[in-house]
Amino acid sequence: MTRVLVIDDEPQIVRALVINLRARKYEVDAAYDGATALQLAAARHPDVVVLDLGLPDMDGVEVIKGLRGWTRVPILVLSARHSSDEKVEALDAGADDYVTKPFGMDELLARLRAAVRRAEPVGAGEDDALVETEGFTVDLAAKKVNRDGRDVRLTPTEWHLLEVLVRNTGRLVSQKQLLQEVWGPSYGTETNYLRVYMAQLRRKLEADPSHPRHFITEAGMGYRFEK
């Protein structure tokens, strides 16, 4: 199911969008200002963002930059401004499309479909994304971890952390990147979270948690997942 984040301070526009999107089986979150929007984006990881540039608390371009700091989620900008400069600024800040108000709902939905479609990874749905080690198996598609024939129970945060590490198998992932991807863009420095959750992953998945072979610490730099 595709998750959409709608950001607009005009309730009637939000309402219209929500109704139309829900009717088409999208899952919809809504925010009425930039700060809430950034928080929601971090918490919910939408598949596409619809953003009105005229927000009460901050410039819409700042919202774009805030999102682009950590995610490549498609951003579809709505705006009452027709000026070319505004469009260029928003697009160059990282927006994917720019629609001026008043807009036709059909067109907006078509642009939304286009944005979602091209964000889909090339081989989506075809590969079952299995990662195996000698100790356990991670199924990224099914969101399951198997160890000795038994499924391992992971909390949402544990899974999220594992996912980021596994998607970068062999590569070093910096603490900042892990924190921002799992906890959100404003958590770049809370390294204690990482320590706690890395320990939990090791306890659940490593044969000898105090001598990890798969979840490797690179002191001062980050962590690395090795098969």
Add this chain to the structure above:
Amino acid sequence: MTRVLVIDDEPQIVRALVINLRARKYEVDAAYDGATALQLAAARHPDVVVLDLGLPDMDGVEVIKGLRGWTRVPILVLSARHSSDEKVEALDAGADDYVTKPFGMDELLARLRAAVRRAEPVGAGEDDALVETEGFTVDLAAKKVNRDGRDVRLTPTEWHLLEVLVRNTGRLVSQKQLLQEVWGPSYGTETNYLRVYMAQLRRKLEADPSHPRHFITEAGMGYRFEK
């Protein structure tokens, strides 16, 4: 260099686009009808396509479908038609963006940049920047050094120093530059740091640390990394 394929049957529009794009260092091919366009696309593999829907020989949507049969290249549609149905049809056929004539050149270029930007890193993230010598291998993306099949552990400072040297393979890097890049702009003179860390790199990577073959001292000037 980014390659653009422009498809339009109006010569003055093609001319305007070609001039503007070439001025911005794009490489441009042009076609005046759909059949030529499909041929050119296959032969030249453009990074982005600008397509006018009103072509003499075939419907623009057919061109989109023809392209989408084998490529995910971004397609930016130009059209004189403002109707919502046309837009939806083109977008759902696989277009990435839809701009109505008359259009502002600035806006078109911004939309083009957005389309190219979002298509780019798909391939860029996959290739590892590997640097090999006969003794060891440096993977800049994964932050990994391999020697005799084993991963070598580097501290953050060691890695940072190695990175600067490797990114300047074969070139002499002055002590001042190394110090400032690794330790910060105010550390231009603490050459003893360099001596210590260069020795550690050699001990970990050189076959015979006291006779270095890759980390070469240029007395009084700086250091040089050689494959």
Add this chain to the structure above:
DNA sequence: GTCGTCCTTGACACAACCCTGACGCGTCCG
């Protein structure tokens, strides 16, 4: 309300890392 799960937070011991100073060696030049 009570229970259970999950996330956050703080404290502490231990390990890893960085800086520092001392010394030896070779080269250059007075």
Add this chain to the structure above:
DNA sequence: CGGACGCGTCAGGGTTGTGTCAAGGACGAC
């Protein structure tokens, strides 16, 4: 010949980073 200088090497000690544990709070299920 001898001192100055630049470089390589080594090992101690202070600082920073990491692993671990346990307690408290938020939240939803029952």
